Amino acid sequence: MSGRHSRQAHQSGFTLLEALIAFIILSVGLLGAVALQAKAKQASFDSMQRAAALALGNDIIQRIRANDVNNADTLYNFSFNSTEAIDDSANCQNNICSPEQLASFDRAQWQRAIRARENSGTLDNAVVCISPNRTNGPVTSEVQLTVVVTWEGRQALNGGLTGGVNCGDNNSERRALVLNSSVHLRAP
Secondary structure (H helix, E strand, O other): OHHHHHHHHHHHHHHHHHHHHHHHHHHHHHHHHHHHHHHHHHHHHHHHHHHHHHHHHHHHHHHHHHOOOOOHHHHOOOEEEOOOOOOOOOOOOOOOOOHHHHHHHHHHHHHHHHHHHHHOOOOEEEEEEEEEEEEEOOOOEEEEEEEEEEEEOOOOOHHHOOOOOOOOOOOOOEEEEEEEEEEEOOOO
């Protein structure tokens, strides 16, 4: 009987070893699932930031198209950030404004929109750079717009490069979105 009893003790120890190995495999699998979930959340947040930057960049382009006066290339040739003081001197909401006042109003409205995005955690310390280049064609004048929106991301970019975009601080934490468009200006 003693041989039979020692065989049972050996078998129960082997079952404990199998249970420990299964627990380790399960733990590694769960840690992998948690890491995957964290990466998915980061990617989702990066996507939300890019979508907000795209919406705000398109907003300023549409504002420029609405103010398509002959000197729009000089009115909208500026850079600004969300931390600058907002110039509330022009209120074009219910008033008739000159093109210059409308450009100032557009800038103030864009800064308000960026600050609203900052309060939601979408875009931190955003900077916009607008570079209009005027081309004169045979029939109409056209402005080629380059709108760059940069913001501080939560994780470093690969290699710390922003793709040669020169708008705002060029540190490794900045994200950049470049929009190119054209605006046909009214005849003088």
